[in-house]
Structure formats: structure tokens, C-alpha cells
Amino acid sequence: MFERSDETLVKQALKGKKAAWITLVKRYEKALFNYALRMVNNREDALDLMQDVFVAVFRNLSSFRGESPFKGWIFKIAHYRCMEFYRRKKPTQSLDDAPEQEDIDEQACPEKQMTLNQQQLDIKQALEKLPVNQKIVIELKFFQHATFDDIAYQLGISINTAKSRLYSGLDKLKDYVELDYV
Numbered sequence: 001m002f003e004r005s006d007e008t009l010v011k012q013a014l015k016g017k018k019a020a021w022i023t024l025v026k027r028y029e030k031a032l033f034n035y036a037l038r039m040v041n042n043r044e045d046a047l048d049l050m051q052d053v054f055v056a057v058f059r060n061l062s063s064f065r066g067e068s069p070f071k072g073w074i075f076k077i078a079h080y081r082c083m084e085f086y087r088r089k090k091p092t093q094s095l096d097d098a099p100e101q102e103d104i105d106e107q108a109c110p111e112k113q114m115t116l117n118q119q120q121l122d123i124k125q126a127l128e129k130l131p132v133n134q135k136i137v138i139e140l141k142f143f144q145h146a147t148f149d150d151i152a153y154q155l156g157i158s159i160n161t162a163k164s165r166l167y168s169g170l171d172k173l174k175d176y177v178e179l180d181y182v
Contacts, residue, residue, distance in 0.1 A: 006070035014061055025054055028071070031144065032078055038139050039082045041128070049085060053078045068153055075144065076154040079136065086132055126176035134169030141166055 004012075004023070012020035032053055036046035056077050064073055127135055133155075140146040140154065151162040 007066050010061060010064055010066075010070060021058070024057075024070075028074055029054075032074070035075065035078055035139065035144060036082065038127075038143060039136070040085060041124075045085065049078070049081050052081050056081065069150075072146075072150050072153055075140070075146075075150075076156075079154055082136070083132075122177055123173070126173045129176055130169050130172055134165045134172065137162055137165040138169045138173070 004020075006024065006027070009020045009024050009027075013024060029050065033046055033050045036049040036053075037043065040046055040049065053074065057074055060077075064070065127138070130138070136155065137151055140151045141148075146154070148159045148162050151157075151166075152159045155162065157165075
């Protein structure tokens, strides 16, 4: 069987076909949840943000003109919802409350697993120290595998600004992680 394009599903959803809308939700729910979780570091807030994004997408589906990919459009909405979240409530969550990483290889050497867990925690702590505009670009580039064109579109910035934020963020991350090991 072939997979229907996002644009086809959007057209069908606009005609009232519930199955098309459900397919769109299923196609993007995991990626949106993971994006929100990395941005806010709280499972419940991430679920709320994901739901807000899908409600906004549903309400504004008729305004999707197809000038850019649907994925970019939906993540642009997710970006705005995350920014609204940060404006309403600055994240003050303890890292001890951060969600546990899943899909860990249980047969890995305990010593190796402990080192990996510590490295993940160090990176997570370093990401939390970054300004939100750099954190978002790093999230989009490395976790969503977005191109600089996609990042620029989603954030409403130039490609050069996206690159600058990425490289500045990576330099800061490197410094934060190196300080932990000196």
C-alpha cells in the first residue's frame, strides 16, 4: 500500500473525512510530543502543548495553503505554542523531575550504561542553560532533522540567523559540557 501525502490528507480532512484527520494526528503526534518534551522537560506540559497544537491545527486547517510542507507548518505552530508556554511560565522544573529516557538497551554493560546516562544528563543540563532561541534551533536541527531552510521558515528568521544560533548554541554546549569534565 502507498502512503497518502499530507496535502491529500489535509484536503480530505477539510471535506470532513475523519480518517484523514486521524491519520495526520497519528503521523505527527510522536514527533510533536518529543519536540514539546525536549522544550519544556515535563511530560504533562508536553502532552498539553501537543494537544494545543493539534487543536490549533484543526481550527486553522483551512488556512494551510500548501506553500510549504505540512510538517513545517505544524512545527511552526508547535514553536509558537512553546514560546507562549515560556512566556506564561518560565521552566523551573528540577532536573530530578525530568522524564527518564526510554528504549535503553537492558543488556548493555551496567558501567557503560551508567556512563551513557551521565552523559545524557550532562547534555540535558547543558541544554537547559542555553537561551531559548538557541535551544530551539538545536532541537529542530538535531532532533527533528530540519534543514536550515525549514528552521528559518518555522521560526520566521533568516537562514544565516538560524546558522548563527545553531553554532553559538553548540559552542556554549561544548563549553558547558567541558566544564563538567575539567
